[in-house]
Protein backbone atom coordinates (compact mmCIF):
# COMPACT_ATOMS: atom_id res chain seq x y z
CA UNK A 1 0.00 0.00 0.00
CA UNK A 2 1.38 3.39 -1.02
CA UNK A 3 1.08 5.87 1.90
CA UNK A 4 3.93 8.30 1.28
CA UNK A 5 2.53 12.01 0.97
CA UNK A 6 4.71 14.08 -1.39
CA UNK A 7 2.80 17.44 -1.45
CA UNK A 8 0.21 19.19 0.75
CA UNK A 9 -0.76 21.85 -1.94
CA UNK A 10 -1.32 25.57 -0.94
CA UNK A 11 -4.14 27.83 0.29
CA UNK A 12 -7.17 27.24 2.61
CA UNK A 13 -9.56 25.88 -0.07
CA UNK A 14 -7.00 23.28 -0.98
CA UNK A 15 -6.59 22.51 2.71
CA UNK A 16 -10.38 22.00 3.17
CA UNK A 17 -10.57 19.81 0.05
CA UNK A 18 -7.66 17.82 1.28
CA UNK A 19 -9.39 17.22 4.62
CA UNK A 20 -12.56 15.96 2.86
CA UNK A 21 -10.50 13.85 0.54
CA UNK A 22 -8.57 12.32 3.39
CA UNK A 23 -11.85 11.70 5.25
CA UNK A 24 -13.49 10.03 2.21
CA UNK A 25 -10.37 8.23 1.13
CA UNK A 26 -9.35 7.10 4.55
CA UNK A 27 -10.74 3.57 4.02
CA UNK A 28 -8.81 3.55 0.71
CA UNK A 29 -5.46 4.60 2.02
CA UNK A 30 -3.60 2.87 -0.76
CA UNK A 31 -4.57 5.67 -3.18
CA UNK A 32 -3.97 8.49 -0.76
CA UNK A 33 -0.50 9.36 -2.05
CA UNK A 34 -1.81 9.77 -5.63
CA UNK A 35 -4.63 12.10 -4.65
CA UNK A 36 -2.47 14.24 -2.42
CA UNK A 37 0.65 14.46 -4.58
CA UNK A 38 -1.31 15.62 -7.63
CA UNK A 39 -3.92 17.33 -5.55
CA UNK A 40 -6.40 19.41 -7.55
CA UNK A 41 -9.27 18.82 -5.08
CA UNK A 42 -12.28 16.68 -4.33
CA UNK A 43 -12.99 15.44 -7.93
CA UNK A 44 -9.79 13.56 -8.03
CA UNK A 45 -10.53 12.09 -4.67
CA UNK A 46 -13.91 10.80 -5.88
CA UNK A 47 -12.22 9.36 -8.95
CA UNK A 48 -9.81 7.72 -6.60
CA UNK A 49 -12.69 6.17 -4.59
CA UNK A 50 -14.33 4.82 -7.77
CA UNK A 51 -11.06 3.38 -8.89
CA UNK A 52 -10.71 1.67 -5.52
CA UNK A 53 -14.25 0.28 -5.84
CA UNK A 54 -13.42 -1.12 -9.27
CA UNK A 55 -10.27 -2.60 -7.82
CA UNK A 56 -12.30 -4.05 -4.95
CA UNK A 57 -14.85 -5.56 -7.36
CA UNK A 58 -12.15 -7.15 -9.45
CA UNK A 59 -10.48 -8.39 -6.25
CA UNK A 60 -13.79 -9.97 -5.22
CA UNK A 61 -14.09 -11.59 -8.63
CA UNK A 62 -10.61 -13.04 -8.26
CA UNK A 63 -11.47 -14.24 -4.77
CA UNK A 64 -14.57 -16.04 -6.08
CA UNK A 65 -12.57 -17.56 -8.94
CA UNK A 66 -9.87 -18.66 -6.51
CA UNK A 67 -12.49 -20.23 -4.20
CA UNK A 68 -13.99 -22.11 -7.14
CA UNK A 69 -10.57 -23.38 -8.14
CA UNK A 70 -9.96 -24.48 -4.56
CA UNK A 71 -13.29 -26.33 -4.54
CA UNK A 72 -12.38 -28.11 -7.78
CA UNK A 73 -9.03 -29.19 -6.33
CA UNK A 74 -10.75 -30.41 -3.13
CA UNK A 75 -13.30 -32.36 -5.14
CA UNK A 76 -10.54 -34.02 -7.17
CA UNK A 77 -8.75 -34.93 -3.92
CA UNK A 78 -11.99 -36.36 -2.49
CA UNK A 79 -12.44 -38.54 -5.58
CA UNK A 80 -8.91 -39.90 -5.20
CA UNK A 81 -9.57 -40.64 -1.50
CA UNK A 82 -12.87 -42.39 -2.25
CA UNK A 83 -11.25 -44.48 -4.97
CA UNK A 84 -8.49 -45.52 -2.56
CA UNK A 85 -11.04 -46.32 0.15
CA UNK A 86 -13.10 -48.44 -2.26
CA UNK A 87 -9.97 -50.27 -3.39
CA UNK A 88 -8.88 -51.01 0.19
CA UNK A 89 -12.40 -52.19 1.16
CA UNK A 90 -12.53 -54.46 -1.87
CA UNK A 91 -9.15 -55.96 -1.05
CA UNK A 92 -10.21 -56.46 2.58
CA UNK A 93 -13.31 -58.32 1.39
CA UNK A 94 -11.23 -60.41 -0.96
CA UNK A 95 -9.41 -61.50 2.20
CA UNK A 96 -5.86 -62.11 1.22
CA UNK A 97 -4.20 -65.01 3.00
CA UNK A 98 -3.10 -64.17 6.55
CA UNK A 99 0.54 -63.45 7.29
CA UNK A 100 2.71 -66.56 7.21
CA UNK A 101 3.69 -68.10 10.54
CA UNK A 102 7.09 -67.01 11.79
CA UNK A 103 8.11 -70.53 12.83
CA UNK A 104 6.54 -73.73 14.08
CA UNK A 105 7.39 -73.29 17.73
CA UNK A 106 6.75 -70.21 19.85
CA UNK A 107 7.58 -69.25 23.40
CA UNK A 108 8.93 -72.13 25.41
CA UNK A 109 7.73 -72.25 28.99
CA UNK A 110 10.18 -73.01 31.80
CA UNK A 111 9.01 -76.65 31.92
CA UNK A 112 9.89 -77.15 28.25
CA UNK A 113 6.30 -77.03 26.99
CA UNK A 114 5.48 -75.21 23.79
CA UNK A 115 2.31 -73.89 22.13
CA UNK A 116 1.54 -75.91 19.01
CA UNK A 117 -1.08 -75.77 16.30
CA UNK A 118 -3.92 -78.25 16.91
CA UNK A 119 -3.52 -81.78 15.67
CA UNK A 120 -7.27 -82.29 16.00
CA UNK A 121 -10.23 -79.92 15.84
CA UNK A 122 -13.82 -80.42 16.95
CA UNK A 123 -15.59 -78.55 14.15
CA UNK A 124 -19.22 -78.85 15.34
CA UNK A 125 -22.09 -79.11 15.31
CA UNK A 126 -23.27 -76.18 17.35
CA UNK A 127 -25.25 -77.52 20.36
CA UNK A 128 -24.17 -81.03 19.42
CA UNK A 129 -22.19 -81.72 22.62
CA UNK A 130 -18.87 -80.19 21.53
CA UNK A 131 -17.98 -78.96 25.03
CA UNK A 132 -18.70 -82.34 26.58
CA UNK A 133 -16.56 -84.07 23.95
CA UNK A 134 -13.66 -81.64 24.44
CA UNK A 135 -13.72 -81.94 28.25
CA UNK A 136 -13.90 -85.72 27.99
CA UNK A 137 -10.96 -85.89 25.58
CA UNK A 138 -9.07 -83.68 28.00
CA UNK A 139 -9.19 -86.57 30.50
CA UNK A 140 -6.52 -88.22 28.37
CA UNK A 141 -2.98 -87.52 29.63
CA UNK A 142 -1.69 -87.09 26.07
CA UNK A 143 -4.25 -84.43 25.21
CA UNK A 144 -4.26 -80.72 26.00
CA UNK A 145 -7.18 -78.56 24.95
CA UNK A 146 -7.75 -74.87 24.22
CA UNK A 147 -10.13 -73.83 26.97
CA UNK A 148 -12.04 -71.19 25.00
CA UNK A 149 -13.47 -71.40 21.50
CA UNK A 150 -10.94 -69.82 19.16
CA UNK A 151 -13.08 -68.94 16.10
CA UNK A 152 -10.03 -68.72 13.87
CA UNK A 153 -11.27 -70.27 10.62
CA UNK A 154 -14.78 -68.84 10.75
CA UNK A 155 -14.19 -65.21 11.76
CA UNK A 156 -12.33 -63.05 9.26
CA UNK A 157 -10.96 -60.68 11.89
CA UNK A 158 -9.31 -63.62 13.67
CA UNK A 159 -8.15 -65.32 10.49
CA UNK A 160 -6.43 -62.12 9.40
CA UNK A 161 -4.34 -62.26 12.56
CA UNK A 162 -2.49 -65.23 11.13
CA UNK A 163 -1.24 -68.60 12.31
CA UNK A 164 1.03 -67.16 14.97
CA UNK A 165 -2.01 -65.65 16.64
CA UNK A 166 -3.88 -68.94 16.30
CA UNK A 167 -1.00 -70.86 17.85
CA UNK A 168 -0.82 -68.37 20.70
CA UNK A 169 -4.40 -69.37 21.67
CA UNK A 170 -3.31 -72.97 22.19
CA UNK A 171 -2.28 -74.65 25.45
CA UNK A 172 1.35 -75.42 26.24
CA UNK A 173 2.16 -79.06 25.46
CA UNK A 174 5.01 -81.49 25.81
CA UNK A 175 6.36 -83.22 22.70
CA UNK A 176 4.02 -86.08 21.80
CA UNK A 177 0.95 -84.44 23.34
CA UNK A 178 -1.99 -83.70 21.12
CA UNK A 179 -3.46 -80.19 21.00
CA UNK A 180 -7.23 -80.05 20.48
CA UNK A 181 -9.46 -77.03 20.02
CA UNK A 182 -13.21 -76.83 19.50
CA UNK A 183 -15.20 -74.18 17.69
CA UNK A 184 -18.68 -75.40 16.68
CA UNK A 185 -19.01 -72.41 14.34
CA UNK A 186 -16.49 -73.99 11.94
CA UNK A 187 -18.88 -76.63 10.64
CA UNK A 188 -21.29 -74.30 8.83
CA UNK A 189 -18.75 -71.57 7.97
CA UNK A 190 -18.24 -71.60 4.18
CA UNK A 191 -14.52 -70.76 4.25
CA UNK A 192 -13.53 -72.86 7.25
CA UNK A 193 -12.81 -76.16 5.42
CA UNK A 194 -10.45 -74.57 2.91
CA UNK A 195 -8.69 -72.54 5.59
CA UNK A 196 -8.29 -75.50 7.93
CA UNK A 197 -6.88 -77.52 5.05
CA UNK A 198 -4.42 -74.75 4.22
CA UNK A 199 -3.21 -74.77 7.82
CA UNK A 200 -2.66 -78.51 7.86
CA UNK A 201 -4.20 -80.91 5.34
CA UNK A 202 -3.47 -83.76 7.77
CA UNK A 203 -5.32 -82.24 10.74
CA UNK A 204 -7.88 -84.66 12.23
CA UNK A 205 -11.45 -83.47 12.43
CA UNK A 206 -14.14 -84.51 14.88
CA UNK A 207 -17.79 -83.80 14.19
CA UNK A 208 -20.31 -84.50 16.92
CA UNK A 209 -23.86 -84.63 15.57
CA UNK A 210 -27.25 -84.74 17.17
CA UNK A 211 -30.83 -84.96 15.90
CA UNK A 212 -30.94 -81.79 13.77
CA UNK A 213 -34.50 -80.95 14.90
CA UNK A 214 -33.49 -81.10 18.58
CA UNK A 215 -30.33 -79.21 17.72
CA UNK A 216 -32.38 -76.41 16.16
CA UNK A 217 -34.52 -76.04 19.28
CA UNK A 218 -31.40 -76.04 21.45
CA UNK A 219 -29.80 -73.43 19.15
CA UNK A 220 -32.90 -71.22 19.42
CA UNK A 221 -32.96 -71.68 23.22
CA UNK A 222 -29.35 -70.49 23.44
CA UNK A 223 -30.06 -67.38 21.34
CA UNK A 224 -33.24 -66.69 23.33
CA UNK A 225 -31.31 -66.95 26.59
CA UNK A 226 -28.66 -64.47 25.35
CA UNK A 227 -31.33 -62.01 24.23
CA UNK A 228 -33.20 -62.25 27.53
CA UNK A 229 -29.96 -61.64 29.41
CA UNK A 230 -29.32 -58.48 27.39
CA UNK A 231 -32.96 -57.36 27.74
CA UNK A 232 -33.39 -57.54 23.98
CA UNK A 233 -36.69 -58.34 22.25
CA UNK A 234 -37.21 -61.85 20.91
CA UNK A 235 -39.65 -63.79 18.74
CA UNK A 236 -41.17 -67.13 19.67
CA UNK A 237 -39.54 -70.05 17.86
CA UNK A 238 -42.69 -70.87 15.93
CA UNK A 239 -42.74 -67.38 14.42
CA UNK A 240 -39.17 -67.76 13.21
CA UNK A 241 -39.54 -71.32 11.98
CA UNK A 242 -42.88 -71.16 10.19
CA UNK A 243 -43.93 -68.96 7.32
CA UNK A 244 -47.53 -67.98 6.72
CA UNK A 245 -48.49 -69.37 3.36
CA UNK A 246 -51.80 -68.54 1.70
CA UNK A 247 -52.27 -71.67 -0.42
CA UNK A 248 -55.54 -70.78 -2.11
CA UNK A 249 -55.37 -67.02 -1.92
CA UNK A 250 -58.44 -67.20 0.32
CA UNK A 251 -59.22 -65.97 3.81
CA UNK A 252 -57.44 -66.71 7.08
CA UNK A 253 -58.95 -70.18 7.49
CA UNK A 254 -57.24 -71.31 4.30
CA UNK A 255 -53.81 -70.47 5.62
CA UNK A 256 -51.26 -73.16 6.15
CA UNK A 257 -47.83 -72.67 7.64
CA UNK A 258 -44.69 -74.09 6.13
CA UNK A 259 -41.12 -74.29 7.32
CA UNK A 260 -39.04 -71.21 6.50
CA UNK A 261 -35.95 -72.61 4.78
CA UNK A 262 -34.16 -69.31 5.34
CA UNK A 263 -34.20 -69.53 9.14
CA UNK A 264 -30.53 -69.49 10.20
CA UNK A 265 -30.84 -72.17 12.89
CA UNK A 266 -32.53 -74.44 10.37
CA UNK A 267 -29.74 -73.91 7.86
CA UNK A 268 -27.21 -74.98 10.49
CA UNK A 269 -29.20 -78.21 10.82
CA UNK A 270 -28.82 -79.12 7.13
CA UNK A 271 -25.78 -81.21 7.91
CA UNK A 272 -25.25 -82.60 4.42
CA UNK A 273 -24.76 -79.09 2.96
CA UNK A 274 -21.89 -78.33 5.31
CA UNK A 275 -20.43 -81.81 5.45
CA UNK A 276 -20.19 -81.80 1.65
CA UNK A 277 -17.99 -78.70 1.81
CA UNK A 278 -15.64 -80.35 4.30
CA UNK A 279 -15.42 -83.38 2.03
CA UNK A 280 -14.20 -81.14 -0.76
CA UNK A 281 -11.05 -80.51 1.28
CA UNK A 282 -10.61 -83.56 3.51
CA UNK A 283 -10.96 -87.28 2.85
CA UNK A 284 -13.90 -88.91 4.62
CA UNK A 285 -11.62 -91.01 6.87
CA UNK A 286 -10.06 -87.84 8.27
CA UNK A 287 -13.41 -86.75 9.76
CA UNK A 288 -14.58 -88.77 12.75
CA UNK A 289 -18.32 -88.54 13.42
CA UNK A 290 -19.38 -88.79 17.06
CA UNK A 291 -22.97 -89.69 17.94
CA UNK A 292 -24.06 -86.87 20.30
CA UNK A 293 -27.07 -88.73 21.70
CA UNK A 294 -24.90 -91.79 22.41
CA UNK A 295 -22.39 -89.56 24.21
CA UNK A 296 -25.19 -88.28 26.48
CA UNK A 297 -26.50 -91.83 27.17
CA UNK A 298 -23.09 -93.35 27.84
CA UNK A 299 -19.93 -91.35 27.13
CA UNK A 300 -17.30 -94.05 27.47
CA UNK A 301 -17.85 -96.04 24.20
CA UNK A 302 -17.85 -92.80 22.17
CA UNK A 303 -14.62 -91.72 23.86
CA UNK A 304 -12.99 -95.05 23.15
CA UNK A 305 -13.80 -94.64 19.44
CA UNK A 306 -12.38 -91.12 19.50
CA UNK A 307 -9.15 -92.38 21.12
CA UNK A 308 -8.80 -94.93 18.34
CA UNK A 309 -9.38 -92.32 15.66
CA UNK A 310 -6.80 -90.01 17.23
CA UNK A 311 -4.34 -92.92 17.59
CA UNK A 312 -4.11 -92.34 21.32
CA UNK A 313 -3.36 -95.18 23.72
CA UNK A 314 -6.52 -96.15 25.66
CA UNK A 315 -6.30 -94.07 28.85
CA UNK A 316 -9.85 -92.87 29.39
CA UNK A 317 -11.74 -95.27 31.69
CA UNK A 318 -15.43 -95.86 32.42
CA UNK A 319 -14.57 -94.75 35.98
CA UNK A 320 -13.87 -91.27 34.60
CA UNK A 321 -17.65 -90.77 34.31
CA UNK A 322 -20.53 -90.86 36.74
CA UNK A 323 -24.17 -90.05 36.16
CA UNK A 324 -25.34 -86.95 38.03
CA UNK A 325 -29.08 -87.38 38.61
CA UNK A 326 -29.58 -83.71 39.55
CA UNK A 327 -27.94 -82.54 36.36
CA UNK A 328 -29.41 -85.33 34.26
CA UNK A 329 -26.05 -85.84 32.55
CA UNK A 330 -22.79 -87.64 33.03
CA UNK A 331 -20.12 -85.64 34.82
CA UNK A 332 -16.35 -86.20 34.77
CA UNK A 333 -13.96 -87.49 37.42
CA UNK A 334 -10.23 -86.97 37.13
CA UNK A 335 -7.52 -87.19 39.82
CA UNK A 336 -10.17 -87.25 42.53
CA UNK A 337 -11.92 -84.10 41.25
CA UNK A 338 -15.32 -84.17 39.66
CA UNK A 339 -16.63 -81.75 37.10
CA UNK A 340 -20.02 -81.23 35.47
CA UNK A 341 -20.60 -78.94 32.50
CA UNK A 342 -22.00 -75.52 33.33
CA UNK A 343 -25.67 -74.59 33.41
CA UNK A 344 -25.66 -73.43 29.77
CA UNK A 345 -25.61 -77.14 28.84
CA UNK A 346 -28.81 -79.07 29.34
CA UNK A 347 -31.15 -76.10 29.79
CA UNK A 348 -34.88 -76.77 29.37
CA UNK A 349 -35.69 -76.15 25.71
CA UNK A 350 -37.95 -73.34 24.53
CA UNK A 351 -41.49 -74.51 23.78
CA UNK A 352 -42.49 -75.63 20.29
CA UNK A 353 -45.86 -77.19 19.48
CA UNK A 354 -45.88 -80.88 18.56
CA UNK A 355 -47.41 -79.97 15.23
CA UNK A 356 -44.58 -77.60 14.36
CA UNK A 357 -41.97 -80.08 15.56
CA UNK A 358 -43.46 -82.81 13.34
CA UNK A 359 -43.43 -80.42 10.40
CA UNK A 360 -39.78 -79.71 11.12
CA UNK A 361 -39.00 -83.43 11.21
CA UNK A 362 -40.77 -83.99 7.90
CA UNK A 363 -38.82 -81.12 6.36
CA UNK A 364 -35.50 -82.51 7.60
CA UNK A 365 -36.08 -86.14 6.59
CA UNK A 366 -34.71 -85.82 3.06
CA UNK A 367 -31.79 -83.67 4.20
CA UNK A 368 -30.89 -86.21 6.88
CA UNK A 369 -30.90 -89.03 4.34
CA UNK A 370 -28.41 -87.13 2.21
CA UNK A 371 -26.20 -86.70 5.27
CA UNK A 372 -26.40 -90.45 6.05
CA UNK A 373 -25.27 -91.17 2.49
CA UNK A 374 -22.28 -88.88 2.87
CA UNK A 375 -21.12 -90.27 6.23
CA UNK A 376 -21.96 -93.87 5.38
CA UNK A 377 -24.08 -94.54 8.48
CA UNK A 378 -27.53 -93.76 9.82
CA UNK A 379 -28.85 -92.16 13.00
CA UNK A 380 -32.22 -92.59 14.66
CA UNK A 381 -33.41 -89.06 14.28
CA UNK A 382 -37.00 -87.90 14.09
Ligand SMILES: Nc1ncnc2c1ncn2[C@@H]1O[C@H](COP(=O)(O)OS(=O)(=O)O)[C@@H](OP(=O)(O)O)[C@H]1O
Nearest residue numbers: 126127128129130131132218329330341345346347
Ligand atom coordinates in the same frame (compact mmCIF):
# COMPACT_ATOMS: atom_id res chain seq x y z
N1 LIG B 1 -22.24 -84.62 29.88
C1 LIG B 1 -22.95 -83.59 29.42
N2 LIG B 1 -23.31 -82.60 30.21
C2 LIG B 1 -24.05 -81.57 29.75
N3 LIG B 1 -24.45 -81.45 28.47
C3 LIG B 1 -24.10 -82.41 27.63
C4 LIG B 1 -23.34 -83.51 28.05
N4 LIG B 1 -23.14 -84.32 26.99
C5 LIG B 1 -23.74 -83.74 25.97
N5 LIG B 1 -24.33 -82.59 26.34
C6 LIG B 1 -25.09 -81.74 25.44
O1 LIG B 1 -24.29 -80.70 25.00
C7 LIG B 1 -25.19 -79.74 24.44
C8 LIG B 1 -24.47 -78.46 24.24
O2 LIG B 1 -23.67 -78.63 23.10
P1 LIG B 1 -22.39 -77.81 22.84
O3 LIG B 1 -21.44 -77.90 23.97
O4 LIG B 1 -21.86 -78.21 21.51
O5 LIG B 1 -22.98 -76.34 22.78
S1 LIG B 1 -22.27 -75.06 22.12
O6 LIG B 1 -22.49 -75.13 20.69
O7 LIG B 1 -20.87 -75.10 22.48
O8 LIG B 1 -22.98 -73.93 22.73
C9 LIG B 1 -26.31 -79.70 25.44
O9 LIG B 1 -27.49 -79.39 24.71
P2 LIG B 1 -28.84 -78.90 25.41
O10 LIG B 1 -29.29 -80.03 26.27
O11 LIG B 1 -29.77 -78.66 24.28
O12 LIG B 1 -28.49 -77.69 26.19
C10 LIG B 1 -26.32 -81.08 26.05
O13 LIG B 1 -27.42 -81.84 25.70
